[in-house]
Amino acid sequence: MNDDLLIELFEAATDGDRRALGKLLTMVERQGDTGAAVSERAGRRAGQARIVGITGAPGTGKSTLTGRLAAICGAARPAILAIDPSSPLTGGAILGDRIRMDNHAGSATFIRSMATRGHAGGLAVAVPDAIRVLDAAGHDPILVETVGVGQVEVAIAAAADTTVVVVTPGWGDAVQANKAGLLEVADVFVVNKADRPDARGARRDLELMLDLGHREHAWRAPIMLTTATEGEGIDNLWTEIQRHTTHLHETGELNRCRHRRHRDELAGRIQLGLRDRVDQILKSEWGEATLEQVDLGETSPATAADQVLAALARTASPPPGVTTTLNPGSHPDKPV
Ligand SMILES: Nc1nc2c(ncn2[C@@H]2O[C@H](COP(=O)(O)OP(=O)(O)O)[C@@H](O)[C@H]2O)c(=O)[nH]1
Ligand SMILES: [Mg+2]
Structure with missing residues (x-):
């Protein structure tokens, strides 16, 4: 890859050219020498964006919620990176995600899906590069949606500055989240589908589980109720995410986390x-x-x-x- 062409692509992407940004993302997705060159250049400009991971079981409403967050966060150029687990349904899942996100995210939001091609280890290295490229191109915040099953997916979500764990009403979900190791990585909990019966019960269950495993943390993860389809509770959720960002800055935890x-x-x-x-x-x-x-x-x-x-x-x-x-x-x- 010619250096001048790379510089041109980065300049265009920074100016808001989505095709140029898409090309850069494809390059890091493929890795190799070109991917490394893109990553290197991106790394020199990255480090400004807030990175928010959104994870939880399939169907909990992550895509709907992520689209809503992007729409209300008030940022000029939010981005969504949706990571899809490998499955025969992946194509359909991506399409469904896109529809639910596009419906809510607003036109300012840049949305990109990344699928698990080849081994999961490849995704684990390609995702940080993709985040770096989005960051370098001036996108902020970067919302990374991953399905909270499987070690790699949980690790990707946990690598964010702020990790949001989504569950739905029903005791089973919180138990699943616990099993998947999601309770430890959560900075903010969301009980989505609060329009369903017993959302408050789900919050109580989560609180109980947090109490049981409570360690002396400076930050206690708040539990927020949302109805993503209606856009309810999204403002409060964003406020909590920002409160966590402030906490990271004030305690120096942001540097340690990075x-x-x-x-x-x-x-x-x-x-x-x-x-x-x-x-x-x-x-x-x-x-x-x-x-x-x-x-x-x-x-x-x-x-x-x-x-x-x-x-x-x-x-x-x-x-x-x-x-x-x-x-x-x-x-x-x-x-x-
Ligand atoms: N009743 C209800 N349904 C929701 C809510 N949020 C999302 N859904 C629906 O749940 C389904 C899965 O949503 P999606 O965002 O794709 O979940 P994901 O798999 O976690 O990304 C879709 O049919 C959504 O319309 C909510 O707050 N209440
Ligand atoms: Mg989804």
Whole structure:
């Protein structure tokens, strides 16, 4: 990818050209060298946007709610990133989401769906890049909708500055949310479909669960009642999200939160890279010979793995600008 073309695309996207922004997002979705170049450039301008994750079980009303939030937040250029889990129904789900969001979000909102292509690990690295691109193009807030099932989806929602967990009336939903690990990651709870019977009961159930697992937190997640289809309770919800943003700023938690996010992103990428490397090694002549020794009982898997790791460490060199080696002890032949 030509550098000038990238600069042009970013400038156009920043000026509100949705096609240019769409192209940049497709590039990071595909990853590879072009995706990395886009991410790098985006990273220099990003860091201004508020990132709000919205998660919960399918059908709880996340898309409707997200569209409403974008419409009432009062921002000039909100964006919605809707993450779809891989399923044969994905195409339909995206379409349904789009319709429900478009109905409510207003024309100022930029909406993009991302589907799980290939392995979930790919999504985990592509989503932070997509957020970076939206941020760099001047979108704020960025509302990220994910289905709160599966570790990767929960992790994506939890990586936001503020994580909103959506449940609906009925005890089962709160129990499910608890099982999925959603109670711990919530900064704000929403009991949506408050037009249904016993929404207050659902709030009480949630409060009880929070009390049971209560740790000494400076922030206690408020529980908001909404009827997303009618737009009820959305203003109050946005007020609570903003209150959480202020809390993050005042306590310095925002920097810690972003630091953790970068750490997780870096770890995720290193793990993906290592996984590829492991496959390469096992497929190589050397890997096959080692495996044969294990088959014959001449080497134990533990010893063989140690040998491979030691060889990997010998070939590792620090990135430019980093003066210490990864493991100086194993590099007797290299100056530290
Ligand atoms: N009764 C009622 N239905 C709602 C409410 N919010 C959303 N729905 C409906 O619930 C269904 C699922 O909504 P959707 O936003 O797609 O949920 P998602 O799967 O969590 O994104 C749709 O038929 C919505 O119209 C609400 O507050 N009350
Ligand atoms: Mg949805």
